[in-house]
Amino acid sequence: MLTNLETEFTNVKILANAALADYTNTDTGGPADWLAFPTTIAEVKELVVYAQQHNLPTTVIGNASNLIVSDGGISGLVIILTAMKDILVSGERVTAQAGAAIISTAEAACQASLSGLEFAAGIPGSVGGAVFMNAGAYGGEIKDALESATVLTAAGKVEVLTNEELEFSYRHSSIQEHQGEIVLAATFKLSAAPFNEIRAQMDDLNARRAAKQPLEWPSCGSVFKRPTGYFAGKLIHDSGLQGYTSGGAQVSTKHAGFIINVGGGTATDYLNVIKHVQATVLTKFGVHLETEVRIIGRRRDELN
Incomplete structure (x- = not known):
């Protein structure tokens, strides 16, 4: 891992080995080698060019509201754009x-x-x-x-x-x-x-939204895309999956299309729930639920 990113970009907030759980709506996610918070387009360009020149993988995220970052975190540089909000x-x-x-x-x-x-x-x-x-x-x-x-x-x-x-x-x-x-x-x-x-x-x-969605809990928003001719939430509800829990991740009892973090949840918990929901709905209805949420990052065993 490069050790001089902070000195190269003295005007940009840079964090090393920072937990992405602090920046995701699910409150889950492992460490990023580097986190950068640019405030201008010029800074974004400079960060991207630097990363390319040093063969540093680059990932760009915003509010991370429809995103699951693996417990292994993300290799290389993660650019978070939330400071660019004009x-x-x-x-x-x-x-x-x-x-x-x-x-x-x-x-x-x-x-x-x-x-x-x-x-x-x-x-x-x-x-x-x-x-x-x-x-x-x-x-x-x-x-x-x-x-x-x-x-x-x-x-x-x-x-x-x-x-x-x-x-x-x-x-x-x-x-x-x-x-x-x-x-x-x-x-x-x-x-x-x-x-x-x-x-x-x-x-x-x-x-x-407040009446139908579990806004009081950390979540990644709507987890699955709407399958043609169906509603994902209804399929999940009709499969009896509301309340299904793995670790700290749970299919919301308020809205079946949401998976919430009820405390101590990990990205692995989320992925386990997603896989179980997909398998159950496929078995019961013959419908594959495609994820709307983006799933990114490395496995734990890929950590250095």
């Missing part, structure tokens, strides 16, 4: 840096009486993560509001990609196919609407 409103456009919370972005739009991001009012992820996976809820998706995204390519170039170039589909964008591409910012094209109407819709959706 949001700018200009006319009917809202531009947010990748680390900005999508909730905060939706709120900024609301305050400007701009409609189009109401569906995102309760999504806990970052803008970058939301673009990466075309996040959505309650009938809305990022693709419906996004005009363009600024990305850093694997070649180190900053480019602006249009909505069409991002090739959005259900929980998918073209960025997932381009290894090393990093979302830096996103611009949303919205429409003017009465503030009270926007606020009422956002408040209604947040109330519905």
Whole structure:
């Protein structure tokens, strides 16, 4: 492992051998060799170039809200973008840096009486993560509001990609196919609407989320994609799996599509629950539940 990253980047917050559990919504995850918290695009570029020059594997994350990091942690450099959280409103456009919370972005739009991001009012992820996976809820998706995204390519170039170039589909964008591409910012094209109407819709959706989702517990959000013709949560419920527990990970009794950390849970616990749910639903209904949550990191036995 390199030992001079901190001295190379004196203006960037750098942590060595830091537990990723402190930065994930599940409160799980092993150590990263290096954690970096850039505040500018220039710093992101410098970190990526340095890592490439030193053959240092690089992983980029935001709020880690729909992510499971293995108990073995992540090799190399992990760049966390949450310090890049500026949001700018200009006319009917809202531009947010990748680390900005999508909730905060939706709120900024609301305050400007701009409609189009109401569906995102309760999504806990970052803008970058939301673009990466075309996040959505309650009938809305990022693709419906996004005009363009600024990305850093694997070649180190900053480019602006249009909505069409991002090739959005259900929980998918073209960025997932381009290894090393990093979302830096996103611009949303919205429409003017009465503030009270926007606020009422956002408040209604947040109330519905609070009533149906286990927001009081650490979780990785919606674990499984919606299978064609089915609802993952209903399949899990009908399989009698609510309350199923492995270690500290449990299928929520409030919403079957969520796996919560009821205390002391590990990434391995989460993965055990996921595998059990997939196997049970496949046996009972012949439906394979594909994970929506991203699972990354090394095994414990790969730790140095």
